[in-house]
Amino acid sequence: MTESTEELSIVGKPLIKPDAFSKVSGQTKFADDLALPRMIYGRILRSPHPHARILRVDTSRARAHPGVLAVLTGEDLPIKFGILPVSQDEEALAREKVRYVGDPIAAVAATDEWIADEALDLIDIQFDVLPAVMSIEQAIVANGEPIHGKSNVHKTVALEFGDTDEALRAAAHLREDTVFFEGNTHLPMEQHAALAQVAADGKLTLWTSSQTPHYVHRALGKVLEMPMSRIRVIATPNGGGFGGKSDIFSHELVAAKLALVTGRPVKITLTREEVFYAHRGRHPVLMKVKTGLTKDGRITAMQFQSFLDGGGYGSYGVASTYYTGALQGTTYAIPRYRFEAVRFFTNKPPCGPKRGHATVQPRFALETHLDKVAEELGIDPVELRRRNLPKPDSRTVNWLRITSIGLEECINKVVEGSGFLKRRTAMPPGRGLGFAVSSYLSGAGTAIYWNDMPHSEVQLKLDRNGGVSLLCGAIDIGQGSDHILAAIVAEVLGVSLEDIQLTTADTDLTPIDLGSYSSRVTFMAGNAAKSAAEKVRDRLFEVAARALQCDPDDLMARDHRIMRRNRPVEGLDFAQAVQLAEAQGGVVTGTGSYTPPKLVGPYKGAGVGPSPAYSYSAAVVEVDCDPRTGEVRVPEVWIAHDIGRAINPMLVIGQVEGSVYMALGEALMEEQTFRLGLHKFPSLLEYKSPTALEAPIMHTYLVETIDREGPFGAKEAGQGPLLPVIPAVANAIYNALGVRIDEVPITPEKVLKAMHDKAKRVGPKSVPAFDFPPLISAEVPDEWKGK
C-alpha cells in the first residue's frame, strides 16, 4: 500500500479538481438553484419562546388564505426522529412543547414564498410559557419543568483508566485549570434547502444540501412510514457544511410531507436567521483539567471534567459528550486517565458537530493548561510536548489504536519556521507567539447504526471508449471529495481525471457512503475507490496478459495504456483492453468497500474515539495586541499537518488554510450567545466572522507519514488543523501581554478586563457542584498495566 511517489502520476499532484470549472462558472447546482415545473414553496413557523407548552394551534385562517395549498402541524408528522438511535427526541413540527426560539411548530405550502409567509402570520397558537434554562448553571439548579423527561441532564459519563487519584497524590507537580469555551456556529454561506417531488407512482425524491444523505434517507423512511425503497435522496453539492448539514432537519421532512400532501414539488429554503436556529454547532463547554507530572515534565495522570450546554435536543450530543474526553491520549502518553462529563438540555438551538466535533473545546483546555504547566516547571512549552509524545503503533490508555504519528515532525516544522524558541522571549511590546498541538480522527471507526456492513462503497463501470463511471454515496461539501475519488481511481487504472465520470450521493444510484462527516471520506471512500479500481485493473491485466502473452504481474497501467513494466512498448491502449475484457466477459464493472478494523475497547462508551488513523497538527500563532483597546490581530500563522499522504497537496493546503481561518474566527470573535432566551446575533452582520482583511500570512507545512491503512497512505485534512490554532492564540496573548484569557472567544473586552485584573486572568473560577455517577473502572491495555 505504500507506493513511492515517483511511480504515481495523479496522486500527490496539485491538479485542478473535477468540479472546479463548474464552480467558477456558476454552473454548480446547489439545492436552492433547482426548480421544477409546478413547484410550490414551503415555509416553517417557529417558536417565539425558548420554552413553552403548546396549548392550541389553529390553522383555519391560514388554510383559508388564497394561494395556500397545505398547512401542517405536529399531528401530521408525529413520529420522533434523531440522528443517533439513542436520541430519537425530535419532532419535525413540535406537538406538545417548544424547546428553543426557532423550534418548528407548523408549516405552510403556497404558490409563492410571500403568500406562505403571510399564511404563517395567520396561524394562531396559544402557549403556556415556561421558565427557560439558558445556561449550564440554570440546568443544574433546574427550577421549573425539565426540558425533556425528569431532569435536564441528557447524558453523563464517568470513566477511569487506572487509579488516577493515587497517581496524582504521588505526582511531583500538580496543576488544575478551569476554562470555558463559548458556543459558535458553522455559518456556511449556503443556507440549507430541500426540494421534494412525488412521482405519479408515489415515489418520493428529495434533493437536499446535506452532508449525510444516507441518514436523511433513514429518517424519511421512519417519519413518513414509507419503505426506503420508495424514497430517493439526492444530496446536492453543499455550499459549505463544516458539520452543520450532517443532521436530519425539520425542513427536509416537512418538504417531503408537503409534497406528498399536495402532489406538487415543494421547495423549502431556510432564511439566514433560520440557519442560526437549525445550528447543531459547537457546544458551549465548561471544563476542568488536572494533571500530575514528574519534575522533569512527564505526565503521570490526568483528570478531565466537561460540562456541555447541549441546547434543546439530543442531536449528536451523546457522541459529543464522549468526544470531549476521547482524544487527550492521542497527542500525549497519559498513563492514567479519568474522564467525567455531563451534557445538559438547555432552551437553545441544539448543539452538535462542528469541525473538530467536541474535541476543539478540550483541546483549548489541554493546550493552554500545558502551556501553564511548562512555565511552572521551567521547561519550554515545546520541550514539554516532546517529552510526552505517544509512540507510533501504540494504544492509548483508553484503548485508541494509533498507527502513524507525524507530530514530532510537525512540531519541528512550525518551531523552526517561526523561530519560536528564540523569538518568544524577545518579542516587541504587544507582540506574542503561542504554540499548541493536536490530533484528529480519519473517520469515526464506528458507524452511527452499529452493524457489520461497510462504511463506504464504490462502484465502477468501464465504457468501451475507455471512460470510467464512478458511483459513490459521498457528497462534496467543498473539501474536494470528488477529486479524491477520481484521482485514486485514475491513478490505479492509469487514466486521466477527465476520463472519470462521477455520480455521487444519490441513494437510487450510488452505493453507500455514510456521509461527509468525521473527516472520513478520503480515508474510507478513498480506500473503497482504490479497492474497486484494483479489481477492475486486475481483470484488465488478465485479458491483456493473455493478449501480450505475459504474466499479469508484469503489467502496469499508465498513460491510458496497459503495458509490460520492463518492455513498455509492448502494451494495449486502455480502451482496447476494456473492449477485450468486455468481449470475453461482458460489462466491465467492479466494486470496492471499506469497513474499518474493529478497534473498540472493552468498556461502555468505547465506540467514540476509535479511528483507523489519526492526523496530527502543530501550530505557532503570532499575535499583535493593542493594550489600549484589547484588540488582538493575528499577522502570521505557522501550521504543520501530518496528512499521511496528500492525494492533492493543493486541496490539502486549502483545507489547512480554511481550518486556520475558522479557528481564528472562533478564537477571537465568533459566539452564539443569547439574551432573554433570544439569539443575540442571528444575522451575518452581527455574528462576527473574519473577512479578507483579517487573513493572516500562513505558512503551511505538510508532513507525510504514509499511513499503512490509508489509501496511498492518506489521512484526514478537513478538521484536524483547526484544533491547535485556538489554544495557540490564547498562549500567544499570554506571551504578548502576560494575561490569561481562559475563555473563548477572546474579545477585546476580556483582554482589557484581564489586564486590569489582579490575577491577570479572565475565565471561570470553578465548575459547579454536580454529582457525577460512580466511576466505571475500565480495564487498561496491557502496555499500560503497572505504569
Place this chain on the structure above:
Amino acid sequence: MLIPERVAVRLRVNGEETALMVPPYKTLLEVLREDMGLTGTKHGCELGECSTCGVLVDGKPFLSCLSMPLDLEGREITTVEGMSADGRSHPLQVAFAELGAAQCGYCTPAMLLTAKALLDRDPHPNRDAIMEALAGVLCRCTGYLKIFEAVELAASRAGIPAR
C-alpha cells in the same frame, strides 16, 4: 392575497436585452435567479451583509439582494454567467480553478465578479488592494489566501488569451 401585480421591466444582463413581467417588489437577485434562470448568483443573507449576491452594474460591485430591477433599466448588469466569452473562461475563473480558490464554490461567483471589477480598474493591484476590494465578500471555506493568490495570478497573466 391576490395574484401579485406584475410590471414590465427591461433589463440588460450580460449584454443581452430582456423584457420581463415581474412583481415590482422582487429584488434583482430574485429576478435573476427565478425569472431569468441565472442561478449562478447566490444568496447568503438577503440583507446586504455578506455580498454573496454580488453582481456588477456598469462594471461596479452591486448587491443584487438590495437592488430593485426597475431602478436598473438601462444599466449594464453582469453576472457570473457573463464572465466567460466565446466559450472561454475569464482569466480569473481559470486562476481560481487552477489554484483551488473555489472550495464549496458558493461565494465564488460574487468573489470573481468583485475581483473582476478590481482588475478592470487596477490591472496590477498589490495584496493590500486585493484584500480591501474583497473584504465585503464573505468566504467560510478558504481562509481567503488562495483567492488572493488567484487574483494575483490572473493579474500577472493580463494580456494572455484565456483558455
